[in-house]
Amino acid sequence: MSLFIKDAVGRLEDLIPLNLQEEWDNSGYQIKLAEVPLSGIVTSLDLTDKSVNLTVSKGFNLILIHHPLFFHPVSSLNLDSNDGKLVGLLIENKICVYAMHTNFDSSPYSMSRYILNKLKAQEISPLIPHKRKLYKLSVFIPKGYVNVVRNILFKYGNPKIGNYENCSFETKGKGSFKPLEGSNPFIGEPQKTAFTDESKLEILIEEKFIKKAIAEMKAVHPYEEAAFDLYPLYDFGGNTTEGIGAVGNFESKIGFGGLLDKIQELFSPIFINYCGNLNKKIKKVAAVSGSGFSFIDSAVKSGCDVLISSELTHSKAIKANKSGICLIEMSHFDTEKYFTAITKNILTKEFNVPVIENTYENNPFFKYKGGKL
Known part of the structure; x- marks a missing residue:
């Protein structure tokens, strides 16, 4: 039986939910072609000529990218x-x-966690746990359409409750309404009160996804005017494995200079910039893949001895020196280049389709070593 693109993407969204993304982000389909069998997947950090040409040459029809x-x-x-x-x-x-x-980046598969795992840090957890302001959305749905609405809300809402997801509750009842003049009722006739079997579907929604979830719900709801209630809730805590960045502890303290040597050996970055005393002993370490200048304060508050990241900026480095935290800066590419290998590993475990890493992408920056260009 063929595996369709939509089914593969659905499984990925089970593992790495879209509701973990930041409000400004646009993770998910960039070009959608869901109702066809999946022929193969290319994993790539970016969508480039090389990743597209590789996909075309292999006859594959899905590219999984980070940016x-x-x-x-x-x-x-x-x-x-x-x-x-x-x-x-x-x-x-x-x-x-x-x-x-x-x-x-907020999932347990993140590059931040990968970096700390390679360094053999222990007790790894998010630097900034995924915090949620939750609401309960209750939607009234006619018979035969509950699963349609439920599935769309699972996609755009559905925060986990501990280690459980796809959580909802459904109660059945009798709804009544009187369509007024100018209405176009799905059930009933204008100027006549109608009584119909309905279900009340309840699901948790994070605040940042409310507008999108309600818009998508209305798009698939059969009623001209979808009836729903929205209640603010208190969140007692969620899954502590989700959140931006990663923090962990070394089994025993290591000199900052020795840690820099390990970074060079394990990750072969195009450059390493650092701030801090090379003789300082490092126990608690944080990593943030990609741009990390806005996370320095969080690393300081978490009691970290060092932050490993990229694009840390001049002014933030000065403040870091005053606060006592050490910084290790690599290029953006060097902190995220493991995306292709991590996702290939996930995909090959989940699906029986060919998966290829785009290994042709290189750091867009080069290191100038002097002499003639």
Whole structure:
């Protein structure tokens, strides 16, 4: 039996839910082609000529990327532009593109955790746990449409309760309404009170996804006017494995200079910048893949001796020196280049389809060593 793209993506969203992404992010489908059998997957940090050409050459039809192609709504697309040419080639070859960005960064599979695992840190947990302001959404749905609405809300809401997900509650009852003049009722007739069997579906929604979840719910709800209630809740705590960054402890203290040597040996970054006393003993370590300047204060508050990240900025480094925390800065690429290998490992365990890493991507920056170029 063929595995369809939508089923593979659905399983990925079970493992790495979209509701973990930041509000400004655009993880998920970038180019959607869901109702076709999955022929193969290319994993790539970015969508580039190399990743698209590799996918075309292999006859695959899904590219899994980290950085979204689209961050903002697109009002027009010039097919002669670089992005436009890529999109045209993808559409021509019927290739789907799916992004896992900040939801991946907040998942237990993150590059931040990968870095600390490679360094053999222990007791790893999120640097900033995923905090949720929760609401309960109750929707009144006619018979035969409950699962349609439930599935869309699972996609856009559905925060975990501990180690459980896809949590909802359904009660059955009798609804009544009188369509007024000018209405277009799904059930009943204008100016006549109708009584119909309905279900009340309840599900938890994070505050940042309420607008999107309600809009998507209304899009699939059969009623002209969907009836729903929204209640604010107190969150007693969620899954502590989810959150941005990672923090852990070394079994025994290590000198800061020795840690820099380990970083060079294990990760072979194009450069290492550092702040701090090379003789300082390091016990508690934090890592944030990608741009990490906004997480230095969190690392200090967490009692970390060192933060490993990229793009830490001049002013933040000065403050870090005053606070006593050591910094290790690599390039953005060098903290995230493991995305392709991590996701390939996930995909090969989950699906019986060919999966290839795009190993042709390189750091966009080069290290100048002096002499002639």
